[in-house]
Amino acid sequence: MSALPYHNAASAPHGRRRLAANSPSFPKVVAVSKTFPINLLCGLLLLICVYAAPARADLSATVSSEQSSYVRGRTNTFVFQIGLISQNFEGADNIHFGFPDGVTVSAVRYLDGFHTCPDALLLALGMGAQDGGFFNPGHPSGCGYFASATTGEPHRFAVDAEIPAGYGGDLPILVSIDGDGCCDPPPHDDSVTLNFADNGSPARWSFDDVAAPALPAGWSAAVVAAGELWLSESDTSDTAPNALHAGNADSSGEAVLTSAGVAVDAAGGELRFRQRYATDSGRDGGVLDIAIDEGAFQDIVAAGGQFSSGGYSGTLEANADCAGADANPLLGRAAWTGAQDTYSTVAVTLPAAAAGHKVRFRWRLGTDCTGAAPAPNGWWIDSVELTPPSPHAVIGPAKLAVSTASGAQRSETIGIANAGGGALSYALAIGSDDCAGAGSAPWLHLANSSGTLAGGASADVAVQIDASGLADGDYSAQLCVTTNDAAAASMQIPVRLNVASGTCAVFDRVFANGFDDADNGECGTALRSFTDRDAFLRSVADGYAEDAFTGLRTGYINGPIDFGNDAYTYSVFTQDGALGGLYLFAGAGVLSTSAADDHVVITFTGAPVNALGGNFWGRLFFSNVDVHLNVDAPTTIVLTLDNGSSETFTANGPDDFRGFIAASRISSLTVSALDPTADGERYWGVVDGLIVGRAR
């Protein structure tokens, strides 16, 4: 038995990549508490209020944000400007941020503001949970850390939140201010809710992050008569572990699955999902409906949608044995019916009327009074995606480095995917250094260098490297990629080739564990470098470890600490001979060193690793509750692999990603931040969102 704690907060680590929710255009979202008007009035008419408003609320707040919308499937950074208003200068002990189900806080930073009571030990709590922020353990302390003023004392916070790819609809964020209780009159607390709009970014539900038989947040299932309920299950998924499934009942009824509401891009949208089914052919089957702005559902085609692949396979026909109430509720409708025993893609362009509106989708499996397909039967759906109708190119690597011996050949790949809708056309060519014209590299050949990809499809372009007749030395070329994605109309991929005698012998000997290419007859090794996280992940095999370093213990860490999953494990510490160990700031959710000149060293201790990526940048630390906390500024970051390969770049902030896929095993990564900036400030190299695994 345990007694009940009456003050407790907790967190659980998890997270994904980070991205600013929207470009700053301050202020976009502004809200005030219910007590604001009278306090504003008091602020304007201070003397009158002091003497004439004994019943007023003492502590209140105004809250605004530099963002107005959010991006799904990313770490969104929301910057809040909070004005604390108190006629009696009551401070705030706690300021925290609450998110809806499924959304979690991954980091909080106090960026600016005037604070009092400096003896307060402010805690950053709730990292990895729905509600997180700064807390005074002595609350109500009588002297809050965050100062107030009669006209509103400004404070500025940054909050990183993990928003799942499947989150839909408005995003309400509850900003709570808990006063220190110093001074009457009450109330001493206030809260403000800001709503952030769904920006129409691609939504995706893989159903893999729910515990079967649960449905994702916002999704619902219902049955009519003898229908069988839609549930998540792991027996027959397209992407492991889960798919959604409803069985084929042998009695009249219906299984209804309704998605979460989701905003469609102003340019329109394309819905894609994977499905398989086994129903009583012609008698039982499924249809797809759409509802716009919470209106009535109607068939996707009747509403103006158009299948571009995987459309309905037949019509649900009458059964003489099942008349009236025993008939299939979907009788006479075009539907998917019969058997399709492997997963295939359904793609449908949404009705024009859905553009810029909120929609829900409904999958209905209707059955009549008799007959069912042999078990396992029913309808399975997986990997539901809603994207804009325009193509979105995801291309990687951003750089390719190859080492081989003279006379040897190697084959590498450039991955291209269409993460949007419509058709993505692409072409690769060898170009001049600036890709303004044609280039020449006799040792470099491309296969399948152009094509068109439907939404969700991907292709690998083969890059053949032939060192026949090449003398030892370095060679370079420029691959030039063009697409019809306006955001990625052109891209340059530098290719570097090092030809060295003895290369094959060395690598055959060192990498005889299968990482070397001795098995496929090729010689040498290669390193693909990525700057785009999505492109990198498309090149990494399932089962990789991903750590956001959220909600960890904090402070000085004097020895190696372990991370990873069951397969890919690694330890993190500083280099041999380092001045100190690690230091983890509360609420920061990143790994960094204690001493600025030290390096973060990541040593892989589990299954062999040849794919590695993460976010790396420089941060100037003061206190986690100080006005200069976590200043990110352009910093030279050096990433060095154990084989001597290195990547040096200027990182500007948390969005800077670098990934590597090597032909040989990677044993360690060293992360360094170079010399002080011109103003003498030191920036610590920090690591976040690390991905560790194997190439796909």
Added chain:
Amino acid sequence: MDAAVVTPIQRPIAGCGLLVSDAGRYLRSGAFLSREDLMKRSNILLLVVLATASAHASSTASGSTARSGLATTATPIPEQFAGNAALQACADQLFANGLDDATNGACGNGSAGVYTDRAAFIAALAPGYIKNGFDDVAHGASGGLNYAEAGFEYLVYTQFGASGALYNGAGFVSTDRVSDKIVIYFFGGAPVTAIGGNVWSSDFSLRPTAGTITLRLDNGTTETLSSNGPDDFRGFIADAPIFSLTIDAPDATSPPPGASPDRWPTLDELIIGNGP
């Protein structure tokens, strides 16, 4: 800032809030403070904090540009801690002379029986004791845990002058910062003369790991054990009220090569009551 002067930079050591006003010089010199130095200074700090905690300073922070994970000046204690006269008295005596004062009775008389077997400990208790399995504690950082049951009132938190709060596993208690200790405080409620629980040392990831655990009652009774895991039990029955129990996990002095010396104190299955 002169870059030539600041090399190398080391963040100030935790647990030394009042020293942070010196952090600028400290950082620039690149000097280190030992853990022992810090503990000595923390003891001094405690007195200062106890003497000043009730004054709700309106002064602003100084030295706010230190590269630190700490609050910028005095390390705080929550108000309800500082307001307890009995606890202050104990703490003052404890830290003023390095020993408990057994003569005034405010902090116990300096003796307690130590139990290593849970069943034997429970058998020795008077009826009315309580158990706390911390089943409601979730994984992650937390503030202090206040409990009130069967007339007993207590707080589970870190020590005065701590640099951080708690960091718990699901269903058990530990500290956030490696240098901190778990302290069970009795500020009010029914008197307590018996306390016991499972104590062990954990690593960064909350996994049990070999180490040493030191328990100390406010009356000066100290017990040290080699931690074997979450089943390690220690109980105390004193003949005067207990005001606090402190659980520490010192760093490993000779960890295996490549292994971390860091150890965190960890607590579960707490028993509170009175002796026969």
